[in-house]
Amino acid sequence: MDRVGIAVVGCGMMAQGMHLPNLSRHPDFRLLWCCDPDPHALQTAVERFGPERQTSEAAEVVGARECEAVLIAASHSARLPLIELFARAGKHIYVEKPMAESFPELRRVLQVVRETSIRFTVGHNRRAAPAVREAVRVLQKHRDSPISPPWRWDREGRERPTLEGERRTMVLIRINDDYWSWKKWAFQAGALVNEMTHFLDLAGCFIPSHPCWVQVAGERIGNHVITVGYQDGSLAVIFESIFGSFGYPKELVEIYHNGAVIVLDHLCEMRVAGVVDEPFRTTFPFWNDRYPEIAVQGIEGYYRRTLAAQREALEKGDNSILPVQPDKGHYALLTDFARCIRTGEEPLCGADVAAVATALMLRCVESEQSGGQRVEVCPEDFRPV
Ligand SMILES: NC(=O)c1ccc[n+]([C@@H]2O[C@H](COP(=O)([O-])OP(=O)(O)OC[C@H]3O[C@@H](n4cnc5c(N)ncnc54)[C@H](O)[C@@H]3O)[C@@H](O)[C@H]2O)c1
Structure with missing residues (x-):
C-alpha cells in the first residue's frame, strides 16, 4: 500500500x-x-x-x-x-x-x-482497542449460538419461564479519573463533554439496538452516573468519578447477556464466564510498555507497573511519570483510517457512527442541565438536516 x-x-x-x-x-x-x-x-x-x-x-x-x-x-x-x-x-x-x-x-x-x-x-x-474487538467477537459468538455451559445450574429445567430480558444486554462502565491531572481548558466543558463520548460510543459497541433515552445524575464537570436506554430494552450505565486516583486502573467494563458475563479490566485483561470454549482470562499487551522487564501481563501486570511508575516518579522527583497505559486502540484506528482511504x-x-455517541453526549448535557430529567433521543439527532 x-x-x-x-x-x-x-x-x-x-x-x-x-x-x-x-x-x-x-x-x-x-x-x-x-x-x-x-x-x-x-x-x-x-x-x-x-x-x-x-x-x-x-x-x-x-x-x-x-x-x-x-x-x-x-x-x-x-x-x-x-x-x-x-x-x-x-x-x-x-x-x-x-x-x-x-x-x-x-x-x-x-x-x-x-x-x-x-x-x-x-x-x-476504544472501539478499535484489541480488548474491545475481542469482547465484541465473544459476545457476538454467544448471541449467534447461545449455548449454556454444562455446569450452569438449571433449577427448574423445563418448568423455567422464558424471560424477555434474555435478548437484552446490560452494560456497566466504571471510570476512575483524577481531576488534578486535567488541563485548565478541560474544566470548562467538563468530563461529560470531554470524556463521555468515548464511553457512550463504547457502550454502543456491545448493544445492537438504537439508543432512545438518556438520564444523568450528578454534575457536568465530573462525578456523574449516566443511564442510556435502548429500543430493545437494553441498558448501559456509565459511572464516572473525577475524585479517584491514578494509583488504580481507570476503567472497568462489564457486559451481561443471556447467561454470559464479559469483563474488560482496564483494557489489558478480559475475563469471560458462561460462553462455551472461551478461556476465562485473556491478556492484552500494554501500549509502549515502559517496564518491559516486568513479564506479568493483565491486571496484575498493570498493578506491578503502576508501583514501578510511582517508585520512579519519587526517585526522579517527576510526578508526570504515569502508570503504563493499556492499548486503547489509537494505533489500530489509524491503521483502519489508512486502509479506508485506500x-x-x-x-x-466514521461520521454516522460517531454522530450517535456525540448526540447522546449532547442529550446528556440537556439532562444534566434539567436537574436529571430523562431526555428522549431520536434518529433525527444523528442526521445531517
Ligand atoms: N482520544 C483520546 O484519547 C484523547 C485524549 C486527550 C485529548 N483528546 C482530544 O485531543 C484534542 C486535543 O487535546 P490536547 O489535550 O492535545 O489539547 P492541547 O491544548 O494540549 O493541544 C491543542 C493544540 O491545538 C493548537 N491549536 C489551536 N488552534 C489551532 C489551529 N487553528 N490550527 C492548528 N492548531 C491549533 C493549540 O495551539 C494547541 O497546541 C481535543 O479534542 C481533546 O478532546 C483525545
Whole structure:
C-alpha cells in the first residue's frame, strides 16, 4: 500500500503524547507536516518527530498536494473551521473527539462530510482497542449460538419461564479519573463533554439496538452516573468519578447477556464466564510498555507497573511519570483510517457512527442541565438536516 501523506494539525498534548509517536512509526503513513499556531508546541513537535515540513498556518497545508489526509487534534474552538477547510480541499480527516459540542455543529459536520465524500474518522479509539474487538467477537459468538455451559445450574429445567430480558444486554462502565491531572481548558466543558463520548460510543459497541433515552445524575464537570436506554430494552450505565486516583486502573467494563458475563479490566485483561470454549482470562499487551522487564501481563501486570511508575516518579522527583497505559486502540484506528482511504470503505468510527455517541453526549448535557430529567433521543439527532 502506498503510504498516506498526512499532516498533524494541533500539536499539543494528545498529538505529542499519542498520535505523533504512532504516526512516525506507522508503515501506512508518511508524516509530512506539523501545524500549530503556538510556536512552542510546533517547535517541540518538530524536534521530537521530524516531519518533512512545518507551519503555523493550516491554509498552507491545504495547498500541499502530496498531503492526502489530516489528523486534527486542535483546541475545540478550532475544530469546525478546520474540518470545513480541509474537507472542502478533499483531504481525508481524522478528528479528535468530541466531534461537536452542539447540534448545529454536529449537523454541519455531517453535511460537510456527506457533500465532500472524504474518509472521515472520529477518535473514539476504544472501539478499535484489541480488548474491545475481542469482547465484541465473544459476545457476538454467544448471541449467534447461545449455548449454556454444562455446569450452569438449571433449577427448574423445563418448568423455567422464558424471560424477555434474555435478548437484552446490560452494560456497566466504571471510570476512575483524577481531576488534578486535567488541563485548565478541560474544566470548562467538563468530563461529560470531554470524556463521555468515548464511553457512550463504547457502550454502543456491545448493544445492537438504537439508543432512545438518556438520564444523568450528578454534575457536568465530573462525578456523574449516566443511564442510556435502548429500543430493545437494553441498558448501559456509565459511572464516572473525577475524585479517584491514578494509583488504580481507570476503567472497568462489564457486559451481561443471556447467561454470559464479559469483563474488560482496564483494557489489558478480559475475563469471560458462561460462553462455551472461551478461556476465562485473556491478556492484552500494554501500549509502549515502559517496564518491559516486568513479564506479568493483565491486571496484575498493570498493578506491578503502576508501583514501578510511582517508585520512579519519587526517585526522579517527576510526578508526570504515569502508570503504563493499556492499548486503547489509537494505533489500530489509524491503521483502519489508512486502509479506508485506500479502499474507499467506511471507517470503523466514521461520521454516522460517531454522530450517535456525540448526540447522546449532547442529550446528556440537556439532562444534566434539567436537574436529571430523562431526555428522549431520536434518529433525527444523528442526521445531517
Ligand atoms: N482520544 C483520546 O484519547 C484523547 C485524549 C486527550 C485529548 N483528546 C482530544 O485531543 C484534542 C486535543 O487535546 P490536547 O489535550 O492535545 O489539547 P492541547 O491544548 O494540549 O493541544 C491543542 C493544540 O491545538 C493548537 N491549536 C489551536 N488552534 C489551532 C489551529 N487553528 N490550527 C492548528 N492548531 C491549533 C493549540 O495551539 C494547541 O497546541 C481535543 O479534542 C481533546 O478532546 C483525545
